[in-house]
Amino acid sequence: MQLPQKHSATGTTIFTVMSALAQQHNAINLSQGFPDFHIDERLSAALAKATTDGYNQYAPMTGLPLLRQAVAANFAQRYGLAIDPDTEITITPGATYAIYTAFTAILQPGDEVIVLEPAYDSYIPNIEMNGAKAVSVPLSAPSFTVDWQRVADAITARTRAIIINTPHNPTGAIWSREDWDQLAALVRDTDILILSDEVYEQLVFDGQRHYSVLEHEELRQRSFALFSFGKVYNNTGWKMGYCIAPPELTTAFRRIHQFLCFTVNTPAQYALAAHLANGTEPIHSVMERKRNHFLSLMADTPFTIHTPTQGSYFQVAGYERISNMPDHQFAEWLTKEYGVATIPVSAFYSTGKDDRLIRFCFAKKEETLNDAVERLRGLRG
Ligand code: PMP
């Protein structure tokens, strides 16, 4: 059978590969990003209540008004931003879907999209599935900051969009206000649109703050901002998220969304609306404690931490004192021989660029982190 090759990524996504390998070898899974602890009981109870109350049929296409209003109120409270729940917010089955939908709403064959690499692995396939071309610009290791001259050099008459991600998966780097100003200067007087993947917005550490594209009045007019409830409420398996964009872009987004999944899980929307309305505590301090605990444990291993992660629930580490294997091979070996699964960072580069780094997810119970690092203590530097 001849079937079309819709994108250039070969094989299965690394998150599936490493989680399966972890299971196969009974390894502690610090690879794919998901928490291993329970969600807030009030959220579980709200989900159960929604189904027993009979909220089991289709919700409106754009998302439950109650939930869109709760999201708007939450942004007013946390950022002081006025967002119109009817014309600017769309509820989606996760952020991955929202990114794909936004690309599909704006891309035509032949368009180019600038991607800063390392990048979350769905971006480039999503661009190519829409007949467009991804133009990669490397971030500057080891701090993974943006080299603005390289971004400027990558812009052509065909550039339709730039996708950015802060806090950044896999490196944990975060954007400053100046980064947004630099981006604004580059796209001013062009038709370039922005996709801003901000799924880890509430996981920023060391007293720093997240700057959302929505706070940049000039950029906001040309941006889709994408969010995930999974990263905020530790319920990644619910696959719930949302897109915030100005009315014209939201209309284009919904034009695709209505024929892609049409509407999103109703009881989950009721539960999240109730939970948001309750006013939930900030989550960054819990995750910051986990980061600090993980880093203190890792100090007794031969891994190298170049920069403590500033945001997200990932920490990148070097293993040059342990081995010079390519990172895929090293991650596989570590899973099989030491029982700890991680993600090779080269999976985030379309070129497979290998800086001999692996990514750990520390969104885990303290005992999981203790057990994992205990296993790694046997490694020799
Ligand atoms: N963007 C980034 C950078 C991510 O790490 C994730 C995590 N899966 C997503 C998007 C997607 O989130 P969701 O599970 O809501 O699709």
Ligand code: GLN
């Ligand atoms: N965002 C998570 C990660 O980067 C999970 C991604 C996925 O499983 N597709 O590990």
